Amino acid sequence: MKKIKKIKIKVNGKISIISNDLTLLAYIKKLKIPLNKVAIELNCEIIDKNELKNFKIKKNDKIEIVHFIGGG
């Protein structure tokens, strides 16, 4: 069986180790984050939510996932 390699990425400022075969869409789904309530940045670039499946996560990628919270 082919062994899945692990890679180190940064998500919302924290280091995370994930398998190297994930697209952004697969990763967000794995985190069980509701897509309609967030926006996603990959390496400081906002990614259209319809395009998430086209971005494969690579080593040292920086991902930001944001949502709305209470504020004045």
Place this chain on the structure above:
Amino acid sequence: MKADHFLIAKKKFKSRLIVGTGKYKSMSECAKAIEISGADIVTVAVRRVNISDKKKPLLMDYINPKKITYLPNTAGCFNSIEALRTLRLAREIGGWKLVKLEVLGDKKNLFPDMIETLKSTEILSKEGFKVMVYCTDDPLMAKRLENVGACAIMPLAAPIGSGLGIQNQTNIKIIRSQTKLPLIIDAGLGQASDAVIAMELGCDGVLVNTAIAKAKKPFEMAKAMKHAVISGRYSYLSGRILKSDYAKPSSPLKGLI
């Protein structure tokens, strides 16, 4: 009297009270205060999702963005780059184009940095955002914001969260007289009478957060603010009497026994 509509970027709103969603004890308290206030616009902040605690309640589970207009803000941004990034992300969450720009310049007083604010307003307007702008109560800067495409001018009454009420009524009056854009007092109100004064000065609306959220009884203050804004608006539209240094009897003197 002709219909008195509250329009922002050509969209009609029922309430002239805009409410912030920060500083409440819980999301359910926040949602109930909004309902009581009658507000149909609420400000919201953009922050990182807590990916390690996914059970944490989400704002959208308590305040339905299909019923209440979310006004994403840039609270906590101290330069144009941060503010632009935040609002572009807000737009990506679900198409929000009506936004509140707030570029702070001073951590102690949270005064807006007007150079960065002006720069950001121009860029965002060109990108198709409808920008409501938190600003100082300087009439010249207010005019410049209007010239670069702001859709609403939002001068502070006093420092954010201070509860001091309107510190410079003269400037607010001057800004009112020079612009047809929605003029909304943002920040620094403490009690219902402050909101009444803002509306009597001719402002189109007020934005209140701390005064409601941190009142001992937030629901009572939400109700008070709702009625204050309505009351102040009617008072402004009614055309008040002229002030006089002398008394004028209310009862006729004719027929006095």
